[in-house]
Amino acid sequence: MRPTDGSQTGGNQFQRRGLDDLQLGHLRHFANLSRQLPNQWELMKGKGYGQEDFGGYRFQLAYMSYALALTHRHRLPAAPGVFKPIFERLIAKMLLPEVWMYWRDVSRGGSIFNAHLSSGYSEQWDPVARDNIMYSAYLQSMTLLYHYLFDDARYAEPGALTLQFWSYFWGGEQKRFSYDEKSLNENLYWQMVESGYLGVACEPNCTFQICNQPAIFGFRLHDLVYGGSIAADVVSGYEQAWKEFGRLGDNGHYNIMLSQDTRQVRPNLGKSPWVDAWCGTLMNMWNRDFVHAHYADQAKDFLRAGPDGALSVIAGERPLVMGQTIVSDSCDFGWMAAWASEMGDQTTLGGLLKHADMYMSPCWRDGGLYYPRNDVATDAEGNASMIEPMSGNVLLGYARLNVPDGLWAFYNDPWSSDRFDEPALITVSDDLDVSRAWFDASANRLEFSLSGTDATAEGLVVLGNLRSRGSWSLWLDGAEISSGRADVPASQDNEVVRRVADGLVLRHAGVRRGDYVLTFTE
Amino acid sequence: MLPTTSEPPAIRPAFDLIDHHGRAVDLTAFRGSFVLVFFGFTHCRVVCPRALKKLSSALEALDEDPTQLIALYITVDPERDTPQVMRAFLETYPRILGLTGSRDQIEIAKRNFRVFSRRSASPTEDGNYDVPHTAMTYLLDPEGRYIAHFNDSLDLPEFIERLRIGLTEGGR
Numbered sequence: 001m002r003p004t005d006g007s008q009t010g011g012n013q014f015q016r017r018g019l020d021d022l023q024l025g026h027l028r029h030f031a032n033l034s035r036q037l038p039n040q041w042e043l044m045k046g047k048g049y050g051q052e053d054f055g056g057y058r059f060q061l062a063y064m065s066y067a068l069a070l071t072h073r074h075r076l077p078a079a080p081g082v083f084k085p086i087f088e089r090l091i092a093k094m095l096l097p098e099v100w101m102y103w104r105d106v107s108r109g110g111s112i113f114n115a116h117l118s119s120g121y122s123e124q125w126d127p128v129a130r131d132n133i134m135y136s137a138y139l140q141s142m143t144l145l146y147h148y149l150f151d152d153a154r155y156a157e158p159g160a161l162t163l164q165f166w167s168y169f170w171g172g173e174q175k176r177f178s179y180d181e182k183s184l185n186e187n188l189y190w191q192m193v194e195s196g197y198l199g200v201a202c203e204p205n206c207t208f209q210i211c212n213q214p215a216i217f218g219f220r221l222h223d224l225v226y227g228g229s230i231a232a233d234v235v236s237g238y239e240q241a242w243k244e245f246g247r248l249g250d251n252g253h254y255n256i257m258l259s260q261d262t263r264q265v266r267p268n269l270g271k272s273p274w275v276d277a278w279c280g281t282l283m284n285m286w287n288r289d290f291v292h293a294h295y296a297d298q299a300k301d302f303l304r305a306g307p308d309g310a311l312s313v314i315a316g317e318r319p320l321v322m323g324q325t326i327v328s329d330s331c332d333f334g335w336m337a338a339w340a341s342e343m344g345d346q347t348t349l350g351g352l353l354k355h356a357d358m359y360m361s362p363c364w365r366d367g368g369l370y371y372p373r374n375d376v377a378t379d380a381e382g383n384a385s386m387i388e389p390m391s392g393n394v395l396l397g398y399a400r401l402n403v404p405d406g407l408w409a410f411y412n413d414p415w416s417s418d419r420f421d422e423p424a425l426i427t428v429s430d431d432l433d434v435s436r437a438w439f440d441a442s443a444n445r446l447e448f449s450l451s452g453t454d455a456t457a458e459g460l461v462v463l464g465n466l467r468s469r470g471s472w473s474l475w476l477d478g479a480e481i482s483s484g485r486a487d488v489p490a491s492q493d494n495e496v497v498r499r500v501a502d503g504l505v506l507r508h509a510g511v512r513r514g515d516y517v518l519t520f521t522e
Numbered sequence: 523m524l525p526t527t528s529e530p531p532a533i534r535p536a537f538d539l540i541d542h543h544g545r546a547v548d549l550t551a552f553r554g555s556f557v558l559v560f561f562g563f564t565h566c567r568v569v570c571p572r573a574l575k576k577l578s579s580a581l582e583a584l585d586e587d588p589t590q591l592i593a594l595y596i597t598v599d600p601e602r603d604t605p606q607v608m609r610a611f612l613e614t615y616p617r618i619l620g621l622t623g624s625r626d627q628i629e630i631a632k633r634n635f636r637v638f639s640r641r642s643a644s645p646t647e648d649g650n651y652d653v654p655h656t657a658m659t660y661l662l663d664p665e666g667r668y669i670a671h672f673n674d675s676l677d678l679p680e681f682i683e684r685l686r687i688g689l690t691e692g693g694r
Binding site: 186187190193194196197229263 | 533636637638639640643654656658673675
């Protein structure tokens with residue numbers, strides 16, 4: 001029987017709508033970056049030196065992962081095969097020394113915030129043992145996110161997260177630090193306890209509000225995977241601990257950080273957009289009412305209206321420090337877009353993306369969409385044009401792919417594990433874009449749309465979890481192209497569809513889009 | 523020899539302190555018994571009284587032989603919490619043994635249990651001072667190994683239930 005139009009039933013609006021071309025472009029760009037060879041960081045290098053600032057590879061890798069997770073959860077729930085391999089490649093890159101070796105230097109202290117303490121610090125190689133939550137929490141949350149999303153415990157194996165360095169040219173014996181998702185989580189938890197729940201430091205002595213939010217996300221994921229209430233315990237302690245200092249400064253903007261030795265908070269006096277936007281984007285997951293309540297007043301200080309509803313971001317002032325110019329990526333624009341997406345502020349999000357599309361040179365490369373690094377503050381007409389790789393590669397994509405309160409829902413609305421038994425796109429070849437993929441449990445059918453990246457695309461998909469579903473029929477653009485029984489070896493194998501264990505291999509060649517429905521009858 | 527520091531032990535239960543009878547004790551003094559450990563200070567107005575009351579109620583409910591399940595209360599405020607002060611304070615909680623020591627001894631115990639405490643900069647209304655501190659109860663097995671910890675936010679029935687599980691898992 002011909003399937004009825006399912007566009008008005010089941011699923012949510014984001015699943016039914018699927019991804020548009022721009023969203024697919026961002027997803028493809030994430031995949032392209034993840035496929036770069038080890039230590040090939042093309043398009044990803046920011047202005048700063050040595051992976052020390054907010055444009056570092058670790059942030060790009062982590063927020064690509066978060067964006068993938070949000071997209072899988074909210075838009076393409078039946079397409080784990082799209083996301084899983086990208087996740088694995090991003091995690092593999094997180095373990096590369098190029099990403100974490102900055103810690104050997106930063107661990108020595110001596111930043112302008114705590115130069116007086118540097119004699120008490122020594123070079124530390126292990127990047128997750130103490131402090132450095134700006135790396136460790138991302139590795140923790142990415143690996144637990146992987147486990148949660150794909151029900152795959154590979155990073156729970158002892159030594160699965162091994163940070164290893166050896167050079168032919170210097171340094172003697174190898175450095176090797178072995179963890180797994182559980183031991184890493186435990187390590188962060190106890191550092192959090194030792195801090196009195198104020199949080200774990202980034203640079204020594206500097207506890208940032210922002211950088212402890214990913215750890216809280218990781219604790220929540222640990223609870224979702226293993227049970228327990230670490231996240232609730234930590235959030236409760238965190239709330240209590242920060243009461244003494246306040247989350248916001250006198251000007252209504254988020255306090256940036258706490259100096260552990262002096263117990264002084266550093267307010268956002270310069271009204272740097274990234275501070276509020278980054279903190280608000282993440283903190284919304286467990287503190288939605290508070291973040292939403294302050295959003296409008298905070299955001300209005302950062303936005304500049306342009307033509308036709310376009311919006312740009314007023315960059316915070318960068319005064320000289322010790323006579324030096326700070327060279328780093330603030331990623332103001334990208335974080336503002338991500339924040340607006342989480343807040344569900346479509347007007348602001350749309351305005352920012354419009355500005356980016358007008359003045360920030362969107363590029364398509366190998367099917368991927370990104371905004372290339374531009375260090376020039378404004379163009380000849382005075383339009384803001386500066387954009388960093390973190391914003392152009394990752395955050396604008398994150399913002400386009402997120403849904404309102406997307407991170408909040410991820411944190412507070414556990415995803416039923418029933419999905420692991422439901423029909424889904426288990427494997428998707430690299431040359432295919434998937435713009436829709438959701439299983440309608442009430443109608444017992446899988447809906448998905450495919451298109452090849454170019455005319456030579458072979459386009460192979462494994463449709464899995466079909467066992468015990470009875471008879472199936474596969475429809476392409478309204479016409480039945482194959483049918484059979486899920487538990488009986490097929491005689492209908494053909495060029496397009498063939499049976500494998502617990503699934504079907506579907507071939508979708510070429511660039512044309514195909515809208516598929518896989519229906520079942522008991 | 524590889525210079526590896528991976529996976530540092532989370533909790534290293536060890537201390538060298540003075541009990542509230544004035545006797546020097548370390549963890550070997552309790553070998554053969556399960557041990558519950560809570561850190562706090564006797565001037566604590568809210569957290570410690572609530573936690574010690576809950577701990578006492580749990581001990582009563584579990585009805586364990588007192589020699590097989592020991593409860594320790596280690597001060598984070600040794601300047602004020604002498605053995606005499608602790609003994610008097612704990613008369614209200616007779617199943618619990620107080621431990622104190624020098625500042626250095628307390629700092630070592632805190633570090634081993636990864637406990638936070640810090641003397642508050644602002645005085646309390648009565649001119650005293652507070653010492654915000656970690657409020658969790660640790661459970662050690664008869665060999666002195668860490669089994670579990672229980673956050674202060676647990677209500678009494680859940681605390682008892684999780685203690686029972688911990689004791690069972692610990693070989694009880």
